[in-house]
Amino acid sequence: MRIQFSKFITYAALLAVGASLFAQQQSTPPAAGRQGPGQGAAKPQDTEVWQPVPKVVTPGASDAAPPSDAVVLFDGKNLDQWVSSRDKSPAKWTVAGGVLTVNKADGNIETRRTFRNYQLHMEWKIPANITGAGQARGNSGVFLASTGPRDAGYELQILDSYNSETYVNGQSGSIYKQGIPLVNPSRKPGEWQTYDVVWTAPTFNADGSLKTPAKVTVFYNGVLVQNHFELNGETLFIGPPSYKKYDAAPIKLQAHGDPSEPISFRNIWVRELN
Ligand code: MG
Numbered sequence: 001m002r003i004q005f006s007k008f009i010t011y012a013a014l015l016a017v018g019a020s021l022f023a024q025q026q027s028t029p030p031a032a033g034r035q036g037p038g039q040g041a042a043k044p045q046d047t048e049v050w051q052p053v054p055k056v057v058t059p060g061a062s063d064a065a066p067p068s069d070a071v072v073l074f075d076g077k078n079l080d081q082w083v084s085s086r087d088k089s090p091a092k093w094t095v096a097g098g099v100l101t102v103n104k105a106d107g108n109i110e111t112r113r114t115f116r117n118y119q120l121h122m123e124w125k126i127p128a129n130i131t132g133a134g135q136a137r138g139n140s141g142v143f144l145a146s147t148g149p150r151d152a153g154y155e156l157q158i159l160d161s162y163n164s165e166t167y168v169n170g171q172s173g174s175i176y177k178q179g180i181p182l183v184n185p186s187r188k189p190g191e192w193q194t195y196d197v198v199w200t201a202p203t204f205n206a207d208g209s210l211k212t213p214a215k216v217t218v219f220y221n222g223v224l225v226q227n228h229f230e231l232n233g234e235t236l237f238i239g240p241p242s243y244k245k246y247d248a249a250p251i252k253l254q255a256h257g258d259p260s261e262p263i264s265f266r267n268i269w270v271r272e273l274n
Helices: 002-026
Strands: 071-074 082-084 094-096 099-101 109-111 118-125 140-146 153-158 192-200 210-212 215-220 223-230 264-272
Touching: 118 140, 140 192, 153 192, 153 215
Parallel strands: none
Antiparallel strands: 071 264, 082 109, 094 099, 099 264, 118 192, 118 264, 140 153, 192 215, 215 223
16 A cells, blocks of 8 residues: 555656646746745746847957957057047057057057946066066056046056065056955066956946946956955045046056056957946
8 A cells, every 4th residue: 555655656746747847848938936925836937037138249269369249459450449548649559569569658548439337358568677666667557447638547557566566556456546456466577467357337427426336346367356346436646536427438558657668468358248
């Protein structure tokens, strides 16, 4: 009798599974959360979401290569995507051998396009023969949003921070004078380094007041150094940070005025996340 009961249970269970599979094949995918109280036990399908289907993006041949939906800002050939920050004339930094090198006399350069939220990949190199100390040793930077002339905006610092001391909220990988990098994964001068950035732009109310602050995540040579860091405003050389309203903004590269040898860039691309 006990064995027969056991067989009955097994048979009933198989029937239940069969009915469930049949129901899955017959019905369209249910919306998540449709199951209400008193309508029976929750089912796996209750929490399945089928729409919208994520857009297909073809990744690059390597993780450093631009995926199919990237805007390529520098691929080693020319500066068509860049202008001088000073007067918006074509950028005059040096392009040679697939590499872009800062021209300090020409000042900062910025993208022709403007961006709000995005993912950015870039590679940069402090020259092997770098000289100087602290902030005067390979200083550059990427302004994640350029909100005006010169150094106005939100700077992710670039500097030689390999065995080189400076204030920690100004070392490489810092959000200048705001976000100290979590660790220091700097490579030696002469070696290529990478930044992979997720930038969430601040938003503003119609009266110019801040609605939501900017947030940034940065991987430096593949190592997390800024983890969804919330900014207090634009990065300033002197004084506390503060916000000023902007909509979309160029990405800007810094020609720092120190006399150390200029740094280089390559493979810069961005994916808009608006
Ligand atoms: Mg800088």
